[in-house]
Amino acid sequence: RPASQMMELTDRQKIAAGVYSVRLVPDEPMPQVVPGTFLDLLPGGLHVLRRPLSIADADEQGYTLIFRVVGRGTDQLSRSPLGARIDVLGPLGHGFDLDAVQPGQRALLVGGGVGIPPLYLLGRRLVERGVQVQFRLGFRDRNDIFWVDEFSALGEVLISTDDGSVGTKGTVAQIAQTDEARRFIPDIVQACGPTPMLRWVKSTLAPTVRTQLSLEERMACGVGACYACVIGDAKNPDHQFRVCYDGPVLEAEEVVL
Ligand code: FES
Known part of the structure; x- marks a missing residue:
């Protein structure tokens, strides 16, 4: 297991209802980050439990994480002052396979809620490789939406909201019925989000195209x-995967959902 290190919080922004982005900068030079891997943070204070958070973006200097406040650890992090030093493990885990698609091919990136952030770094790396990407992103409502401009700079973005306040009403399953979605025939599907969404992706898309979840x-x-x-x-x-150790990215055909 890698040793933890201290990283400095250099930026913190509220980007949607209950959703924050933070920028963490390590003292040491960073490894090249594989999209889909995560950092495990100890937010400080009285918290003794680490909290895994996905990496939304990374460059040579630091990491950008996006998270929803769901408990004490993430609440603490959302209120940490700039300059705070945070105990971080990672990057950890196995990420998405960038070599699965070739330049000129098409990748469909499907995300729901706070499963959406890692698709940004993934999309950026794919576009750098000359891969065409389409994002299908499912949010709860208009207050829940973040980073549409950032995603749009990489490729076509199709949005659904549960209440129809933006984009297609419903989930990413309803986006699939639109003309824009039907026109995009992917060579690979890469998805991140809640289990019901992943179950839909596995049952409808994975039978015909390689799919990573x-x-x-x-x-x-x-x-x-x-x-x-x-x-x-x-x-x-007789075997089970531990998502944090064997994943979090696994082939759709490998897992029972
Ligand atoms: Fe605790 Fe995987 S998250 S064992």
Whole structure:
């Protein structure tokens, strides 16, 4: 297991209802970050539990994380002052396979809620490789939406909201019925979001095109200790994956959802 290090909080912004972005800068030079990997943070104060957070973007200097406030750890992080030093493990886990598509091919990136952030770095890296991307992003409502301009700079963005306040009413399953979606025939599908969305992606898209799923939503401790993240192995009923250790990105055909 890698050692933890202290990183400086250099930026913090509220980007949607209950959703924040933070910028973390390590003292040491950074490794090249694989999209879909995550950092495991100890937000400080009285918190003894680490909190895995997905990496939305990364460059040579630091990481950008996007998270929803869901408990004390993320609440603490959303209120940490600039300049705070935060204990961080990682990047951890296995990310998306960038070599799965070639220049000129098409990648469909499907995200829901706070599963959306890692698709930004993934999309950026794919576009750098000459891959054409389409994003299908599912949000709750207009107050929930973030980074549309950033995603739009990389490729076509199709949005759904549960209440129809922006884009297609419903979920990413309803986006699939639109003309823009029907026109885009992908060579790979890469998805991150809540289990019902991933289950839909697996059952409808994975049978015909290679599909990778990030199951990061299931993680709790992020370091293989709590077993909250176990998921069945579709090829071996006697084996289970630990999402934080074997994933969070796994092939759709490998997992039981
Ligand atoms: Fe705790 Fe995987 S998140 S074991």
